[in-house]
Amino acid sequence: MTMPNKHHILSVTVVNKAGVLARLSGLFARRAFNIYSLAVAPTEDERYSRITIVVDVESTPLEQITKQLFKLIDVVKITELDPSDAVERELLLVTAEAPPAVRSQIIELVDVFEGRILNVGHERLTMSLEGHPDKLDDFEELLRPYGIVELQRTGRVALPKIDNSAARLRAVKNA
Amino acid sequence: MDMNGGQALIKALELEGVEVIFGLPGGCILPVYDPLLDSPLRHILVRHEQGAGHMAEGYAHVTGRPGVAMVTSGPAATNIVTPLCDAYMDSIPMVVITGQVPTGAIGTDAFQECDTIGITRSVTKHNELVTSAQDIPRAVREAFHIATTGRPGPVLLDIPKDIVDPKNPNSAMNWHWPTDQEVRDGLPGYKPNMKGHPRKIREAAELILASDRPVIYAGGGILKARAAEALKELAELCDIHVVTTLMARGSFPDDHPLCLGMPGMHGNYSAVTSMQRSDLLIALGSRFDDRITGRVGAFAPEAKIIHVDIDPAELGKVRRPDVPIVGDCRLVIEELIGAIRHLLDGGAAFPERSPWKQTISGWQEKHPLSYKQSEPGDALKPQFVLEQLRDNTPDDCIVASGVGQHQMWTSQYWKFNHPYTWVNSGGLGTMGFAVPAAIGAKVGRPDAMVWAVDGDGCFQMTAQELVTAAAERIPVKIAILNNAYLGMVRQWQEMFYEERYSEVYLSPDLPDYKLWAEAMGCVGMRVEAPEEVESAIQKANEIDDRPVVIEFRTDSSEKVFPMVPAGMSNDDIITDPALGEGFVQ
Structure with missing residues (x-):
C-alpha cells in the first residue's frame, strides 16, 4: 500500500448531483489511468461535493486530463494539491x-x-x-x-x- | 399545476426559437408527440434515427443555430449515438431529446430501456436525465445554453415517460421559464472564456510582426465563432497566407490570392509545405489533428505557435504553443488586429516577406492539383465530375459529403468562396453522413441550392432518408461517385497492403441506383460519358419539387493525391500519382 512515485492529488469541487462521479471517473477510464484512491463527500456548502483523487500519472497526461475534467459542466473547481503544501x-x-x-x-x-x-x-x-x-x-x-x-x-x-x-x-x- | 411536462417540453422548444425538429416517435416519447400536433413547430419524420441526428447536424452547419432531434428510448437512443459523437467531434450545436421508460421502471430492464445517459456520456458536451416535470423548462434552457456557447456541442436530455404523460400525476407542473441569471446560477461550473488575455494578445502581435514565414492555420472554430470576416481582415492586414482545414473550408474564400486551400493528409502541396516550412503558425480555432500534422514530432519543426481556441483543453494537447490564447476566435482576432495596428502605428513594420511569398507561389506553380483525363470509352474521372459540378452550380451552392475519397476530392476541387457552404463529417469520419446532412442543410437554407456528393459505399448506409426528403418535398440533389468500391480502403490496400484487396468490392450494378432513387420518389439518372455530365447536372438543377440522384460511373482505380501516408512526416508528401503506384510503407 505504499504510494506511487508520480502521484498527484486533485481536489475537485463538483455540483452535488447524480452522475457526476461517473462523468469524472469515465475520463480517467477512457485513458486507462488507474485512480489510486478516491474520496467523495459533501462540503461546507451543500450545493457542492469535494472529490479527492490520487492518481499515478506523469504531469503531461495529467494536464490534459485536468483540462478535460474542467470541461465537465458539473465541475466547479480543480486544485492540484502539492503534498508538501497540503x-x-x-x-x-x-x-x-x-x-x-x-x-x-x-x-x-x-x-x-x-x-x-x-x-x-x-x-x-x-x-x-x-x-x-x-x-x-x-x-x-x-x-x-x-x-x-x-x-x-x-x-x-x-x-x-x-x-x-x-x-x-x-x-x-x-x- | 397549470401544465403537463409534455406541453412544457414543446413550449420550451418554441421559446428557444426552434423551428424544426427531426425525429421519429415511439413508445416512451409518445406523450411529447401529442402536444406537438398543436404546436407551430415543424417536424420532419425520418426513416431512421441516425438520419434525424445527421439532419440536425446539417441544419446546424449551415444556419449556426442548434439542430434539434427527438427520438424514443432504447434502440432509437442507441441509433442516434453516431450523430451525437459526430457532432461532439466537430463541435456542432445540437440538442437531442430521447424518451426514457417511466422513472419507476428505470433499471428494471424494461421494454426499450437502455442506459442512454451512460451510453452518451462520452459523446455529448453534457447530458441529463430529467427526473421531474417541474425541471423540464430549466433543463431545456440549460441544454440550449450549453450546446450553443463556448465550444459548441451536442447536449442530450433523457425524458422519462411518466413526467410528460398527462395521464400520470408525475407530469403535473407549474410553468416557470428561468431567467438568464437563473440559468447562469444553475451552472456554477460553466463559464466559457470569451475574451483573450491582453498580454497574450500583445505577445501574439509581436510574434506576427517578427515572423518571416507566417501561415494562418484556420480551423472549424472560425466558422463556429462567425469569424470569417475578422479572419479576412487579419490576413489582409498582415498579408499572410491562410490554409483552411477540412472543417474550415469556406471560412476564407478559395478565390482569395492569400488562400492556400486545404492542408493535411490529402491537402495540396502548397498548403502542406507552407505550414511545414513556416516559422510561425497562427492556429485559429484549429486543433492540430493527426490528419493535419502527420507525424507530430516532424510537424512544422521551425514554427513557433500561436494557438487560439475557446477550449483550454486544446492548447498544448498535441503541440505546446508559444503563445496560448483561450477565447472566442472572432473576439480574439479582432483584439489581435487592434494590437497589430497599435504596433504599426508606433512605427513597427512587417519584415520583408517577398522571398517567402515567392517560394509559396513557386510551389503553387510547380505542384497544382492534377489528374489525368479519362480516355474515350473509359469510366469518368471523379475529379472531372467534381469540376463540372462546381462549374455548373451557383457560387454559394451548399455541398455536403460523406466520408472517403469523394469527400477529399470534393474538398480539393470545389471552390468554397462562402462560409457555411460545406457540410461534412471531419473528426469522426461518419460514412453515410451526406444524404441526411444535405437534407438538414436544405431545411435550414431552403433558399440555397444543396448538393450532396456521396460515394456508393456511403450512399448505401443512409439512402433511405431520401424517402423522407421526397415525402417532405425537400429538393436536395445527390451526386453518387460510383466506383464500385469502398474507394479509400481500396486505395490503402493498393498502396500499403500490396494490392491485396480484402472485402472492398461493392459492384457497380448492385443496387441499381437509378431504380432505387426512383423507388424512393426521386428523379434518378445514370451518367457514364463525360459529354453527358454537364447536361445531367443542368437537368438536376432545374428540378425543384423532389430530390434528384445522379449516379456517375467513375474510375475505380483513381486515387486521392497528394497524400501523406498515415504516421509519416508531411515532408514525405506524395504528389505524383505515378510515385504512388505500388507504394509500400
Whole structure:
C-alpha cells in the first residue's frame, strides 16, 4: 500500500448531483489511468461535493486530463494539491490476528500510533487509525507480521495548508 | 399545476426559437408527440434515427443555430449515438431529446430501456436525465445554453415517460421559464472564456510582426465563432497566407490570392509545405489533428505557435504553443488586429516577406492539383465530375459529403468562396453522413441550392432518408461517385497492403441506383460519358419539387493525391500519382 512515485492529488469541487462521479471517473477510464484512491463527500456548502483523487500519472497526461475534467459542466473547481503544501488525512480499519500471546504487543502498537481498539475477539482485534497516509502505511507494515485478516482504508482527503493556501494548479498553469 | 411536462417540453422548444425538429416517435416519447400536433413547430419524420441526428447536424452547419432531434428510448437512443459523437467531434450545436421508460421502471430492464445517459456520456458536451416535470423548462434552457456557447456541442436530455404523460400525476407542473441569471446560477461550473488575455494578445502581435514565414492555420472554430470576416481582415492586414482545414473550408474564400486551400493528409502541396516550412503558425480555432500534422514530432519543426481556441483543453494537447490564447476566435482576432495596428502605428513594420511569398507561389506553380483525363470509352474521372459540378452550380451552392475519397476530392476541387457552404463529417469520419446532412442543410437554407456528393459505399448506409426528403418535398440533389468500391480502403490496400484487396468490392450494378432513387420518389439518372455530365447536372438543377440522384460511373482505380501516408512526416508528401503506384510503407 505504499504510494506511487508520480502521484498527484486533485481536489475537485463538483455540483452535488447524480452522475457526476461517473462523468469524472469515465475520463480517467477512457485513458486507462488507474485512480489510486478516491474520496467523495459533501462540503461546507451543500450545493457542492469535494472529490479527492490520487492518481499515478506523469504531469503531461495529467494536464490534459485536468483540462478535460474542467470541461465537465458539473465541475466547479480543480486544485492540484502539492503534498508538501497540503494537510492530508486518511482512516484505516483493520482486523488482525491477536491471540493472547501477542495481544499486548499489538495493543502497545496501537497506543504508539494513537489508534483505537474497536472490537475484541478471542483470537482477533479490530482497530482504527486516523492520520497522515504515510503513518497509516507504517502502521500497516508493522502490523503485517501478526497477520492481517481484513483491512480497509478510506482513501485520502486533503485541504491546502492555511499558511500557504494559494490554490495550486501546477499541471495547467503553463498552458 | 397549470401544465403537463409534455406541453412544457414543446413550449420550451418554441421559446428557444426552434423551428424544426427531426425525429421519429415511439413508445416512451409518445406523450411529447401529442402536444406537438398543436404546436407551430415543424417536424420532419425520418426513416431512421441516425438520419434525424445527421439532419440536425446539417441544419446546424449551415444556419449556426442548434439542430434539434427527438427520438424514443432504447434502440432509437442507441441509433442516434453516431450523430451525437459526430457532432461532439466537430463541435456542432445540437440538442437531442430521447424518451426514457417511466422513472419507476428505470433499471428494471424494461421494454426499450437502455442506459442512454451512460451510453452518451462520452459523446455529448453534457447530458441529463430529467427526473421531474417541474425541471423540464430549466433543463431545456440549460441544454440550449450549453450546446450553443463556448465550444459548441451536442447536449442530450433523457425524458422519462411518466413526467410528460398527462395521464400520470408525475407530469403535473407549474410553468416557470428561468431567467438568464437563473440559468447562469444553475451552472456554477460553466463559464466559457470569451475574451483573450491582453498580454497574450500583445505577445501574439509581436510574434506576427517578427515572423518571416507566417501561415494562418484556420480551423472549424472560425466558422463556429462567425469569424470569417475578422479572419479576412487579419490576413489582409498582415498579408499572410491562410490554409483552411477540412472543417474550415469556406471560412476564407478559395478565390482569395492569400488562400492556400486545404492542408493535411490529402491537402495540396502548397498548403502542406507552407505550414511545414513556416516559422510561425497562427492556429485559429484549429486543433492540430493527426490528419493535419502527420507525424507530430516532424510537424512544422521551425514554427513557433500561436494557438487560439475557446477550449483550454486544446492548447498544448498535441503541440505546446508559444503563445496560448483561450477565447472566442472572432473576439480574439479582432483584439489581435487592434494590437497589430497599435504596433504599426508606433512605427513597427512587417519584415520583408517577398522571398517567402515567392517560394509559396513557386510551389503553387510547380505542384497544382492534377489528374489525368479519362480516355474515350473509359469510366469518368471523379475529379472531372467534381469540376463540372462546381462549374455548373451557383457560387454559394451548399455541398455536403460523406466520408472517403469523394469527400477529399470534393474538398480539393470545389471552390468554397462562402462560409457555411460545406457540410461534412471531419473528426469522426461518419460514412453515410451526406444524404441526411444535405437534407438538414436544405431545411435550414431552403433558399440555397444543396448538393450532396456521396460515394456508393456511403450512399448505401443512409439512402433511405431520401424517402423522407421526397415525402417532405425537400429538393436536395445527390451526386453518387460510383466506383464500385469502398474507394479509400481500396486505395490503402493498393498502396500499403500490396494490392491485396480484402472485402472492398461493392459492384457497380448492385443496387441499381437509378431504380432505387426512383423507388424512393426521386428523379434518378445514370451518367457514364463525360459529354453527358454537364447536361445531367443542368437537368438536376432545374428540378425543384423532389430530390434528384445522379449516379456517375467513375474510375475505380483513381486515387486521392497528394497524400501523406498515415504516421509519416508531411515532408514525405506524395504528389505524383505515378510515385504512388505500388507504394509500400
